[in-house]
Amino acid sequence: MMIVRHAAHRDLDDIYRLAQRAGESGIGLTSLPQNKEILAERITRTTHTLEGISPKGDASYLFVLEDSSLKKIVGVSAIEVAVGLNEPFYNFRVAKQVHASKTLNVYKTLETLFLSNDHTGCSELCTLFLDPDYRKNQNGKFLSKVRFLFIAAFRSYFEERLIAEMRGFSDQNGYSPFWNALGYHFFNMDFATADYLSGIGQKVFIAELMPRFPVYVDLLPQEARTVIAEVHPHTLPAAKVLMSEGLRYQGYVDIFDAGPTLEANIADLRAVKHSRVLTVKIAEQIETAEIYYLVANDQYTDYRVLLINNHVSDDDILLMSAEQAQALNVQQQDQVRVLALENMENQK
Template sequence: MMIVRHAAHRDLDDIYRLAQRAGESGIGLTSLPENKEILAERITRTHHTLDGLAEKCDASYLFVLEDTSIQKIVGVSAIEVAVGLKEPFYNFRVATQVHASKALNVYKTLDTLFLSNDHTGCSELCTLFLDPEYRKNQNGKFLSKVRFLFIAAFRSFFEERLIAEMRGFSDQNGHSPFWDALGYHFFNMDFATADYLSGIGQKVFIAELMPRFPVYVDLLTSEARAVIAEMHPHTLPAAKVLMSEGLKYQGYVDIFDAGPTLEANTADLRAVKESRLFKVNMTEQVETTEIHYLVANDQYKDYRVLLINNKVDQGNTLRLTAAQAQALNVNEQDEVRVLALEKMEKN
């Protein structure tokens, strides 16, 4: 059985193994570094948050996907409650400037990149990684969409705006044409080093070294211009999942690789609008369907989510087997939150 829950310190070795697998897939997943100390701190932050001990600037939730049949962690995903309150959160705002002269009969619009802190205080979806061997049976969508269901259940803990940074384009050797054309000239370090330092929280150098004036896109190389707001091919499936839940690109890109930032109002998320509460009805057998549903126990500290294909009626009860109820840590007549894995088309 596959279940999502909060990360625990006993999971550290498995999470570190996932970080190593992420490293094998190339540069870009900076929030899952191959560093046990940093990963342990991520778990500690989760538990401080759950215990009400974390300041908003440190609040974070790290979820794990566990294969309970072998007690192995095979995936992770996370939510930062509010970015940029402790260390500045930077990206580029893609904008337009007009250069015009009536006397010379010249009118020209130019794309520009402005260094921005506009997403300060937003909640952020991050740290999504699934063991390649488990990229089947809807596990990827399950692990990603759990975060939306958690936000729907505990909206007061999150901000009104939600963002997700998508990995930008880099080649098979880890070279970013955008970085080579812009960032390298100010930092004099390779893309991998700058991205890693940013991912582990050492971001002061960004403020110290990045240009404060707008960058004219036309002055960049054609290779760099071509990848602005473009995603790495490996990131496209994850981005499509987020966009199906209500996030979209609105003109902000990463300062290192120019990957797009997706964003949405929390109130507009599909999970917030469409998730429903049901009373548990325990039964020996359940009728199944081709439709998959996320079902969560809505217990803040002992949060658990399953992906099921039980038939969901129009009433207010949901039939669960004893094994499913036990996995969710719920009993007869307890409430669970349910959301279809895919958006349901209305007749």
């Protein structure tokens, strides 16, 4: 049985193993570094957040996907409560400038990149990685969409705006056309080094070295222009999952690889609008369906979620097996939050 829960310090070795596997997939997952000390701090931040002792700028939730039969952690995903409150959160705002002259009969619209802190204070989805051996049976969607269900249950803990930075294009050797055309000239370091330093929180160098004036996109090489707001092919499935939940590209890109930032108002998320709270009834016979559902116990500190294909009726009752109820740590007459795995409107 696959179950999602909060990360705990007993999971550190497994999470470190996942970080190593993430490193094999190339550059881009900077929030899951191959550094046990940093990973342990991520877990500690989750613990302190659940205990209510973290300031908003430090608050974070790290979730793990556990194969309960093997007692093995096979995936992670996370939410930052409010970015940019302790250290600046940077991206580029893709904008337009008009250059016109009536005398010369010239009117030209030029695309520009402005260094921005516009997403300061937003909540952020981040750190999604699934063991390649488990990329099947809807595990990827399960691990990603759990975060929306958690936000729906505990909406008051989050900000009004939610963002997610998508990995931009780089080739199998770590070459980023955008970085080489722009960032490299200001930082004099390779893309991998700059991205790693940013991912582990050492962002002061960005403020010190990044250009403060608008960058005219037309002045960049063609190979750099074409990857602005493009999602890395390996990240495209994850981006589609987020878009199915209501996030959209709104004109902001990463300063290193120009990957797009997806965003939405939390009030507009599918999980917020359409998740249902049902009462548990434990039964020996469970009718199954083709539709899969995320089912969460809505217990803040002992949060647990299953992916099941139990039939969900139109009434307020959810029939569950004793094994499922035990895995969720719920009993007869307890309430659970339920959301269809797929956005059914997208299936029409």
